[in-house]
Amino acid sequence: MLMPKKVKHRKIHRGGKLKGVATKGTQINFGSYGLKALNGGLISARQIEAARRAMTRYIQRGGKIWIRIFPDKPMTKKGDETPMGKGKGTVDHYVAKIKSGKIMFEMDGVERDVAKRAMELASYKLSVKTKFVEKNK
Secondary structure (H helix, E strand, C coil): CCCCCCCCCCCCCCCCCCCCECCCCCCCCCCCEEEEECCCEEEEHHHHHHHHHHHHHHHCCCCEEEECCCCCEEEEECCCCCCCCCCCCEEEEEEEEECECCEEEEEECCCHHHHHHHHHHHHHCCCCCEEEEECCC
């Protein structure tokens, strides 16, 4: 599963609502097809891995897949039935912050309909609304 090798700060603030649109990572750079986020949100490392597996299995390792997002934000969780106080919980998992317009996955080396179906299967695993996009030729 994806996670940083080391982090500057072990625990960070959660932050507020993800507003605005992405300015970087909005164009398809590597492949011919992409999966674009239509709204912002947090995507966990488990969701990214599940989406990658769904795509890889559908294209039967025929094409190439690029993952354009990385979960670098630690999310903490306190144990069940723990009383209030005693500080912040331990790091439970990592998430990637996604703004609308961000290209999350790219694919090349397969036909359009195969890529579209593979991206559709991947989008079921993610917690944001997505759209299949093609590279402008």
